Amino acid sequence: MNEIIALLGGTLYGLLIGIIPGAGATTGLVAIFSFIHLFGADPYLGVIFCMAVVAASTTGDTYTGVLLGIPGANSAAATMVDGFPLALQGKATYAISAAVTTSTINGLLWGSLVFFLLPWYTQLLMVFGVPELWGFMILALATVGFVSSKLWIRSLVAIAVGIVLGMVGTDPNTNADRWTLGWNYLGDGIQLIPMVAGLFAIPELLSGFKNRSKTTPRNNNDYWKQTIDGIKVSWKHKWLGLRGGFIGAFIGVLPGLGGAISDWMAYGAAVAANPKEQFGNGNIKGVIGPEGSNNAQKATSMIPTVLFGIPGASFAAVIMALFMYLDFELGTYDLAYDDKFFSSLTFGFMWGTAIVGVLCLLLTQYIARIAYIPYKYYFPILLAIMVWVSMQYTGGWEDIAILILCSVLGIACKEYKFSRPALLIGFILAPRLEALTYQITALYNFDTLIVRPIFLVIIVATVGIFAWGAIRKNRIDYA
Amino acid sequence: MFKKLILSAVLFVVSITAHAEYIMVIPQKPGGGTSVWAQIVATEMEKYLDEKIVLKHIPGARDIPGFNEFHNNLQQDDKVIMVSHGGNGVAFLQEEVDYNYADYESVGLMNLNIIMGIRTGTNEDNPSLAAGSGMVPEAFAMALLICGPNKTVDEYIACFGEHVTWVKGMSSGERRLAWKRGELTATRENPAAFKKHAMPTIEEGQARVWMHHGILNAATGTHSDDPNYPGLQLEILFEKRWGVAPSGDFYNAYKLVKSFRDGLQKALWVRAGNPNLETLRNALAQVAASEESMAIIRAKVGDYEWLIGEDGNKQRDTLMTFVTKAALLNLVKFNNEALGLKSIYKSTLAK
Numbered sequence: 001m002n003e004i005i006a007l008l009g010g011t012l013y014g015l016l017i018g019i020i021p022g023a024g025a026t027t028g029l030v031a032i033f034s035f036i037h038l039f040g041a042d043p044y045l046g047v048i049f050c051m052a053v054v055a056a057s058t059t060g061d062t063y064t065g066v067l068l069g070i071p072g073a074n075s076a077a078a079t080m081v082d083g084f085p086l087a088l089q090g091k092a093t094y095a096i097s098a099a100v101t102t103s104t105i106n107g108l109l110w111g112s113l114v115f116f117l118l119p120w121y122t123q124l125l126m127v128f129g130v131p132e133l134w135g136f137m138i139l140a141l142a143t144v145g146f147v148s149s150k151l152w153i154r155s156l157v158a159i160a161v162g163i164v165l166g167m168v169g170t171d172p173n174t175n176a177d178r179w180t181l182g183w184n185y186l187g188d189g190i191q192l193i194p195m196v197a198g199l200f201a202i203p204e205l206l207s208g209f210k211n212r213s214k215t216t217p218r219n220n221n222d223y224w225k226q227t228i229d230g231i232k233v234s235w236k237h238k239w240l241g242l243r244g245g246f247i248g249a250f251i252g253v254l255p256g257l258g259g260a261i262s263d264w265m266a267y268g269a270a271v272a273a274n275p276k277e278q279f280g281n282g283n284i285k286g287v288i289g290p291e292g293s294n295n296a297q298k299a300t301s302m303i304p305t306v307l308f309g310i311p312g313a314s315f316a317a318v319i320m321a322l323f324m325y326l327d328f329e330l331g332t333y334d335l336a337y338d339d340k341f342f343s344s345l346t347f348g349f350m351w352g353t354a355i356v357g358v359l360c361l362l363l364t365q366y367i368a369r370i371a372y373i374p375y376k377y378y379f380p381i382l383l384a385i386m387v388w389v390s391m392q393y394t395g396g397w398e399d400i401a402i403l404i405l406c407s408v409l410g411i412a413c414k415e416y417k418f419s420r421p422a423l424l425i426g427f428i429l430a431p432r433l434e435a436l437t438y439q440i441t442a443l444y445n446f447d448t449l450i451v452r453p454i455f456l457v458i459i460v461a462t463v464g465i466f467a468w469g470a471i472r473k474n475r476i477d478y479a
Numbered sequence: 480m481f482k483k484l485i486l487s488a489v490l491f492v493v494s495i496t497a498h499a500e501y502i503m504v505i506p507q508k509p510g511g512g513t514s515v516w517a518q519i520v521a522t523e524m525e526k527y528l529d530e531k532i533v534l535k536h537i538p539g540a541r542d543i544p545g546f547n548e549f550h551n552n553l554q555q556d557d558k559v560i561m562v563s564h565g566g567n568g569v570a571f572l573q574e575e576v577d578y579n580y581a582d583y584e585s586v587g588l589m590n591l592n593i594i595m596g597i598r599t600g601t602n603e604d605n606p607s608l609a610a611g612s613g614m615v616p617e618a619f620a621m622a623l624l625i626c627g628p629n630k631t632v633d634e635y636i637a638c639f640g641e642h643v644t645w646v647k648g649m650s651s652g653e654r655r656l657a658w659k660r661g662e663l664t665a666t667r668e669n670p671a672a673f674k675k676h677a678m679p680t681i682e683e684g685q686a687r688v689w690m691h692h693g694i695l696n697a698a699t700g701t702h703s704d705d706p707n708y709p710g711l712q713l714e715i716l717f718e719k720r721w722g723v724a725p726s727g728d729f730y731n732a733y734k735l736v737k738s739f740r741d742g743l744q745k746a747l748w749v750r751a752g753n754p755n756l757e758t759l760r761n762a763l764a765q766v767a768a769s770e771e772s773m774a775i776i777r778a779k780v781g782d783y784e785w786l787i788g789e790d791g792n793k794q795r796d797t798l799m800t801f802v803t804k805a806a807l808l809n810l811v812k813f814n815n816e817a818l819g820l821k822s823i824y825k826s827t828l829a830k
Contacts, residue, residue, distance in 0.1 A: 037509065040518070125656065126659070126660055129657075129660055129662055130657065130662055169540065170540055170541065172647055172648040173647055173648075173819055174819055174820060174821040175541070175611075175612050175820045175821055176821035177540060180540075184539065184540070184544060185539070187539055187540025187541070187543075187544070188538055188539050188540045309652075324510055325509060325510045326510070327510055327515065329650070329652040331652065331653075331656075332652030332653070332655065332656060333652070333655055333656045333659055334652070334655070334675075334676075335652075393508070393538060394537065394538065394539075434648065435647070435648025435649065435650075435653075436648070437648075438646070438647040438648040439646050439647070439648055439649060439653075439657075442607070442644055442645070442646040442647065443607065443644065443646060443662055443663075
């Protein structure tokens, strides 16, 4: 019974946070820190809740993208390109129905492949030693730096800034303070919550506030017809949706890449596959393509996150911190053999995806009203929650100061298109990369590394990513 | 309506604060090992105190700022209890900290032993072990056992560097995984964690119990063999291998650091003269006597020896007798030069 309550709670909360313009999965997950302690008695319920939030918010953010032209999270930005014009033509329900159907089917399909087989993947833990993990970290940084943005030099700068910030705290070599500028508060490092809240949540909230006046006409006429037409058109273009799902799933497995890139790639694939058609003016294929990708990407992002503790995307970084609070250390042997943990992950994501899909198809006319609530009502609430969760570390003014500094950094990155996911991934991976570098140099030498085939494949892949990223013209400029 | 809401909120806050009698200060973020321990102990103590215990987390670098805050500001409040762990004990010996165990009264503490395992087929004289400030006693133990008696600290430092692969930057999860994969040839755990993380590998025939530090007897000031792993205490193994018992300044430094870590593994403190001391000790004694409460604690944190009330103070006093100038100097030198851990000699501590 408690599991069902956690599932429904997470699904409804995720749907709500997904619908709020400028919020999305990452912001919604950060806000969970304010009440995560409620799961202290049974942390597995917390896992169910969090996974349901991920699944539901990913589907829910379609609403603001289509209805308001404001992506609930960056993963809905690609959907918005054709979804918003459809809404302006009075076909909002049609677009949402097609998006939700495609998103739900791909979420369930790829979720099945990931979560039911995840315990089997744990065998990789015994094959992936220190060198392979080290190589995987480098691969993550290379992909996020070179592939996630067409402005790859700015991405590299963002990674470098993230790494520097991630290394503030205690030097693992000497156990002494490092780069704390004499501020004792920083001895324990910059905390993840204000970093994520400042980098993502606050800039998106401000952006949503700026765009609060945009709306599309409400259209409750022929509601059921549009819903059924949306389902039918999803079936008609099922291969387009599945191709989007495949792209999302592939990008999700690569460590460090987020939803934006997979959605844009899926959108690009839809455009490329239909060269004679117009996009950007309300082509339903421009909705189905990226929507196939986003739930699939969320599912497969959990593979590197759970197995190796390397976040597959920004939301996964917050998931890692939340799970750590619940006493689950991702990427460890114990957790890999915790059946209840895996069944909680599966239960939360799969049922969360299914329930939110059904809710959205049946109740779109009511759910859509949430998106029309004036921004002034939930802006202060969300802002207060972000401040509150950021103060969970010490409760002092220092927490606020760090949040403000991170917010300034986030706003600047967004404004000048320095990749925030790249910065966050650099921040999170820096301490582990440094630690793994110590480990690889202590335990291995050239002769023992050269006989490890997986390590060599990862290194070759990393070099390939560097080369490919440097010469390729990427169209994605999400920051 | 609005007034009713405000009134309800005020009443709610008052109702919480009215029962928030005790504050347990924890020097780390929620979710850490000591936080989990404190949460459980506080919940059990509340049953016998008939008063609420509120947890106050004051995290910071190496879990020092929280204990400093207790020492400098919070201890004057008679309702404040400090929770410390073995890492605080080690930091007390070798880092700039404000807190001083001699200033407090022990409500109770947990005494434990740390067990080491080694993989079969590896050269015992060339082990690899995860590094960290919490591993200092293991580094001393390996140096003693591998390098033998009658050496200067410089000789121990050189010998340690030559024989031991000291792998920095591993979290406990990474360490356990590396042990299972065979990348690390040695590991160490507390008794509960050893059963969980090291014994499966041992039962598969891939490793064996190597040594342990022994259990401190506060009355005699000596460490005795652990009945769960008989004959494997460092002192016993050393004598078996080298024909003499370990002794000297380097051994004293080992005894000092292992005692402050393991002998103060989890501890509750209040300021000296705190009028609530006996109430708290009684509550803790009732927790220890309750099979139901102990079953809950054992299930989560393992089965350790509890020293409650004056026994806790005696333990602390015994530990203080190990603090000598020579032992501290050796500890700091070995930390800095063999392990690369920044440590300082605290002349104010030395007798």
